Amino acid sequence: MHVLITGGAGFIGSHLAEFHLRRGDKVHVVDDLSTGQRENISKLIEHPDFIFDEADILVWDEFEQAISWADRIYHMAAVVGLFRVLSDPISVLATNISGCERLLRFLHKSHWNTKLIIASSSEVYGNHPGNVALNEKMDLYVSPDMNTRWNYSLSKLADEALGISYARQYGMDITIVRFFNVVGPNQTGKYGMVVPRFVRQAVEGDPITIFGDGKQVRAFMDVRDTVEILDRLCTSPKSKGEVVNVGNVGEITIESLANLVKKEAKSDSPITFTPYHEAYGDNFDEIYHRKADLSKLNSLI
Numbered sequence: 373m374h375v376l377i378t379g380g381a382g383f384i385g386s387h388l389a390e391f392h393l394r395r396g397d398k399v400h401v402v403d404d405l406s407t408g409q410r411e412n413i414s415k416l417i418e419h420p421d422f423i424f425d426e427a428d429i430l431v432w433d434e435f436e437q438a439i440s441w442a443d444r445i446y447h448m449a450a451v452v453g454l455f456r457v458l459s460d461p462i463s464v465l466a467t468n469i470s471g472c473e474r475l476l477r478f479l480h481k482s483h484w485n486t487k488l489i490i491a492s493s494s495e496v497y498g499n500h501p502g503n504v505a506l507n508e509k510m511d512l513y514v515s516p517d518m519n520t521r522w523n524y525s526l527s528k529l530a531d532e533a534l535g536i537s538y539a540r541q542y543g544m545d546i547t548i549v550r551f552f553n554v555v556g557p558n559q560t561g562k563y564g565m566v567v568p569r570f571v572r573q574a575v576e577g578d579p580i581t582i583f584g585d586g587k588q589v590r591a592f593m594d595v596r597d598t599v600e601i602l603d604r605l606c607t608s609p610k611s612k613g614e615v616v617n618v619g620n621v622g623e624i625t626i627e628s629l630a631n632l633v634k635k636e637a638k639s640d641s642p643i644t645f646t647p648y649h650e651a652y653g654d655n656f657d658e659i660y661h662r663k664a665d666l667s668k669l670n671s672l673i
């Protein structure tokens with residue numbers, strides 16, 4: 373099988389690339405290395421079935437050709453991470469929406485039996501009221517003050533709308549996955565991801581900095597499970613044209629997470645609390661509870 377991975381030098385993309393090479397597939401990765409890292413794919417570069425192009429999918433000349441070569445496409449390329457979303461709100465919209473739209477346009481011109489997975493995010497649920505597990509039938513919330521913090525969520529929602537529209541209008545085989553918090557090797561803490569940031573701070577003996585009061589609840593999933601789930605979704609005929617949560621059920625507060633990392637790293641780092649406005653600037657909206665209802669995922673795979 374021929375597999376194209378946009379953003380394949382990033383965290384989840386690099387695990388997908390390894391998974392498919394191990395299985396004997398041919399893998400083509402395109403990544404502009406904006407948040408992805410060459411080290412994530414350095415072990416794969418010499419593999420005879422691996423191709424890497426350092427390119428921006430917004431302007432990449434060979435995108436159409438790469439799409440028509442593929443039997444399966446994972447669209448992972450996006451501007452991600454709260455630090456980047458807050459510092460560069462325009463490129464979040466431009467890259468995330470235009471990149472996805474360009475991909476869909478080329479895919480529609482080539483053959484339509486290619487399976488496409490589009491990465492969306494639990495961020496689209498916004499600040500859903502109440503402490504409930506989020507399911508795909510729920511309304512999605514956007515803050516009334518249109519803080520640019522929501523640009524990421526809006527861009528992912530636009531990608532979902534694009535994907536659903538191409539699937540419905542042309543019968544293309546597209547599945548949209550709303551990732552909750554994925555963690556594992558190759559993830560960087562540079563752009564705001566909490567687990568690698570805490571781990572680095574604990575290992576280097578720096579203060580482990582909790583943003584806010586630490587009572588925020590998250591459920592983290594191992595990237596190896598993510599990869600396996602995406603593969604199963606691709607082979608499930610029922611997943612065609614669907615939007616589905618991909619996450620885990622085990623919940624933890626951010627304060628407990630900091631304590632867990634400190635214990636596992638046998639670290640003497642103090643745990644400190646930084647107010648949101650110092651970490652992210654004024655008008656920051658936090659999402660307090662984020663946990664997934666996984667019934668739909670379970671029914672599909």
Ligand code: NAD
Pocket residue numbers: 378379380381382383384385402403404405406407408409427428429430447448449450451452467471491492493494550551552553554555
């Ligand atoms: P990542 O930053 O490691 O991966 C994204 C990759 O896309 C990077 O390698 C980056 O260099 C590349 N990229 C960005 N713009 C590009 C462009 N114009 N052209 C080519 N490549 C480009 O992040 P990740 O955690 O692996 O996320 C993968 C996908 O999953 C993203 O779409 C993200 O929004 C989504 N997601 C991830 C999580 C999570 O917990 N990791 C949660 C929700 C959604």
